[in-house]
Amino acid sequence: MPELPEVETVRRGLNKMIIGQKITAIDILYDKIIVGDVDTFKEQLIDATIAYVGRRAKYLLFNFDNGLTMISHLRMEGKYQVRSKISDFDKHVHIIFHLSNGEYLGYRDVRKFGRMQLVDTNDVTKVKSIALLGPEPLTPEFTYQSLLEGLKSTRKTVKATLLDQHVVSGLGNIYADEVLWLAKVHPEQPANELTTQQVKDLHNGINEDIKKAIDAGGTTIRSYVDATGHSGEFQFQLNVYGRQGKPCKRCETIIEKIKVAGRGTHFCPHCQVLQS
DNA sequence: GGAGGTGTTAGTCA
DNA sequence: CTGACTAACACCTC
Numbered sequence: 001m002p003e004l005p006e007v008e009t010v011r012r013g014l015n016k017m018i019i020g021q022k023i024t025a026i027d028i029l030y031d032k033i034i035v036g037d038v039d040t041f042k043e044q045l046i047d048a049t050i051a052y053v054g055r056r057a058k059y060l061l062f063n064f065d066n067g068l069t070m071i072s073h074l075r076m077e078g079k080y081q082v083r084s085k086i087s088d089f090d091k092h093v094h095i096i097f098h099l100s101n102g103e104y105l106g107y108r109d110v111r112k113f114g115r116m117q118l119v120d121t122n123d124v125t126k127v128k129s130i131a132l133l134g135p136e137p138l139t140p141e142f143t144y145q146s147l148l149e150g151l152k153s154t155r156k157t158v159k160a161t162l163l164d165q166h167v168v169s170g171l172g173n174i175y176a177d178e179v180l181w182l183a184k185v186h187p188e189q190p191a192n193e194l195t196t197q198q199v200k201d202l203h204n205g206i207n208e209d210i211k212k213a214i215d216a217g218g219t220t221i222r223s224y225v226d227a228t229g230h231s232g233e234f235q236f237q238l239n240v241y242g243r244q245g246k247p248c249k250r251c252e253t254i255i256e257k258i259k260v261a262g263r264g265t266h267f268c269p270h271c272q273v274l275q276s
Numbered sequence: 277g278g279a280g281g282t283g284t285t286a287g288t289c290a
Numbered sequence: 291c292t293g294a295c296t297a298a299c300a301c302c303t304c
Contacts, residue, residue: 003283032298058284075284076299092300111299113284129285156293165285172283219283241283262295264281281303288296 002074004136004170005213007058009232010080014053014060017082022049022100027086030094033109035117044068044118045097057133057169061124069121071130072107078114081106133169137210142168144203151191151199158194158202159187160261168206174219174241177266179205181240186274187260187267193275212237240266 002010023045028034034041048068054061062070072078083089083104086096095107095116107114119127134150135141150167151158161167162176171179180187183201185194194202213219218232239249244257244266253270 006283073284077283109299110301111282113298115285154292160293163284174283279304282301284298286297289294290292 002058002079002218003172003175004058004210005175005216005234006218006232007055007060007074007170008214009218010074011053011055011060014062014080018050018099018105019052020049021103021105022047023097024100025098027096027098028094029096030112032112033094033107033114033116035115041116041118045070049100056124056130057136057165058172059130063121067121068118069124071117071119071124071127073115073129074109075113075115076111078107078109081108132166134164134166135168136170137168137206142203142207144200147203147206148196148199151194151202154191156191157188157260158185158191159263159265161191162202162206163261163263170210171206173263173265174238175206175209175213177241178209178239180272181266181268182209184271186272187258187265189274195275240268242266 026042026045028038028042031038045064048064048066050062051065052063054063058073060072062072081089083106086104089096089106092110093106093108094112097105099105125131135146147168151161154161159176159180162171162179179202182205183198185198185202213234216232216234216237219234219238220232240255243255246255247253248255248268248271251268251270253268255266256269257264257266259265
């Protein structure tokens with residue numbers, strides 16, 4: 001799925017394309033995407049107008065003018081597409097919002113992992129998955145101190161901890177690997193054993209890498225495309241993700257791929273040494 | 277053809 | 291409580 005930079009890119013694209021559009025009808029072709037009652041979901045959104053698309057970590061927040069917000073998580077490979085004809089959507093488009101300008105907003109998700117939930121706008125921050133999120137990069141709440149506390153409080157590997165959305169939110173498998181490479185930290189290092197300098201390097205690396213990725217419009221590995229149909233450009237700047245068998249960009253050592261926290265993990269065995 | 281991997285997270289189990 | 295593992299699903303690559 002899209003991580004924070006990709007979701008932010010989608011958010012910006014949607015805000016350019018669908019603000020002010022009223023929902024005139026909704027086709028739900030696969031019920032499990034919708035959290036809660038499908039008929040209620042439809043009824044509450046018909047005739048509602050999209051006021052603004054916000055974001056919290058990897059969650060998109062579609063704010064409507066009737067006091068409701070649709071929380072949308074793309075999970076592994078969900079994406080939004082705007083098309084002028086329903087026949088322009090393929091079989092993996094499971095939800096179709098009919099817009100008042102005659103266009104259609106489709107939600108495409110090959111693996112069907114994504115979820116949409118409608119809640120009162122005032123209650124968004126009370127929804128458990130959102131309420132428990134840690135601070136996100138590039139905000140005042142994401143401080144060196146907050147990261148230090150999150151890392152010190154667990155014996156998990158640092159990679160697993162960076163993926164834990166309660167410590168810092170918005171990072172996924174790509175940026176976790178990238179940030180660990182930037183900070184020269186081994187992915188399997190226990191989080192509570194990191195040095196002060198390593199935590200500082202991670203904090204800076206997270207902010208810098210996420211900012212760069214947002215500026216580049218996110219990463220496109222396989223099929224991810226933003227709402228306007230453009231690919232992100234950040235994959236050209238990836239330093240380790242997907243580069244197993246290739247030379248490290250710093251020291252030429254061959255990048256290795258192992259499994260950490262159940263996820264494919266790329267690192268340089270020379271730059272990122274396990275401390276004991 | 278079959279096994280194993282894929283950008284996530286919620287739930288289960290020890 | 292914490293940490294490890296798995297399911298949810300369809301497709302792609304070896």
